[in-house]
Amino acid sequence: MALKQKGGEISGDTKKRRRVGFANIDTGVEANECVKVFLVKKEDEVGKTSSYCIDLVDLNHFFGEDGKIYGYKDLKINIWLSIVSFHAYAEITYKSTQDGGKGITDLKPALQSIFGESLIEKEEFLQTFSKECHYIRNIVSDGKVLHSDSLRKDDQASDIHLDAEGPTIEVICTELHNLPVGLLYSRLVPLVLLLVEGGRPIDVTDPRWEIFLVVKKMQDPSGDSIIDLLGFATVYRFYHYPDSTRLRISQILVLPPYQGQGHGRRLLEAVNSVAFSENIYDVTVEEPSDYLQYLRSCNDTLHLLAFEPIKPSISSVVSYLKEGNLSKRTSKLRFAPPANVMELVRQKLKINKKQFRRCWEVLIYLNLDTENHRCMENFRACISDRVKGDILDKNAEANGKCLIEVPNDYDHDMTFVVFWSQAGGESDGIDGKLEGDPATQEEQLSQLIDKEMEDIAEIAQKVSLLHNS
């Protein structure tokens, strides 16, 4: 980490500027206004602000109690993060420092809380490009290859030296408690913190964690193989009563330069392939972001479209929606997938029940005539029913949620169980309760339903595009 006061500009009228800069109480600066992170692959990209700059999540919570940086004038924190060895180097520049009433923020601990030991000095950082050029290759050498495909020509980045066979994309699975793999993960944690809202590191000492790495394999002109890391997913094996296991995707991240090229989907599919081959109970995802949920729903719905056994049940609900005016009915609508169908989907496709219910709505929507006003009103009435049910479940959960610690074989401080003291289960994702008077609540509910309808339509549109292509 290099701390620099910008030379040249300090002398001369420095005193005057300082007085101007801190004449008032220091209001501080938001971390995201002065921190920039650049992803670099080569030594000569270090120090250049023209390198690939990533969009960061809110970093304020790393910087002091109120999340602001105090005491610096024209502060810039530029960080170069190597996507070869996953080390980082920070260059901090400012015109001057002065305590303007709130002290001078110590930047080092804040940066260390994000980058940990991967934050190193410039000289050492520059050397990593040659010393650790095969870092990823060495780590993945013992992993299990789950998926391999050749890269399409138009997906190939211009900086790749093409060999006769062309690059391949592989998804490789390995256990996180192996020391070198755990160390790699510790170097990837900064990316989780910088790119995933609310991202937290996982505990690599628990042997139930695995990491799925999506990599690009190439050959350089001398025939030596090069392996680039494109993204990863951490997956936990949960015990499922009485004698099976669930796979839960905890974090999934594709490095920003490689996003939107199908690698996130490859990771999801690789986790699914393990679920099939090992007859896992089902696959779940821990607090998916909106985009991940969209991607996952598109992918699962595509699988479901090809799954014949559910078609009669879909037709039955579609016919029901074509009937009279369901929005006027007082009893609960017959819309949810039948229990035996849910069970079959879980067994054969490993799609979790909650996720299947989401895809079910898309499948129904795909079979409706969107021009048929009555039919769409009926569909909306069913979505409204479901949203209200979710809110009631959420409230019941909030009332009855309990948390207890339970011992395990590795570290008794690490394991806890959440359970509901009343009838409960996993929530369906409506955040918080409705607030305010009945009219405001009605308005909020209507907005929630609109949003659900939009999401369903968006996924349906993408799925039909992919299905017909």
Ligand SMILES: CC(=O)SCCNC(=O)CCNC(=O)[C@H](O)C(C)(C)COP(=O)(O)OP(=O)(O)OC[C@H]1O[C@@H](n2cnc3c(N)ncnc32)[C@H](O)[C@@H]1OP(=O)(O)O
């Ligand atoms: C639990 C958690 O970890 S939550 C946090 C999730 N991670 C993050 O937010 C970190 C930052 N974001 C990322 O790392 C990435 O954007 C991810 C992991 C969310 C997604 O990975 P990506 O590689 O960008 O996605 P990928 O390219 O595979 O898929 C996206 C596209 O594939 C489409 N798709 C989905 N299924 C299929 C399919 N079967 N066939 C073809 N395309 C498909 C999607 O519709 C989407 O296209 P669109 O956006 O044009 O509509």
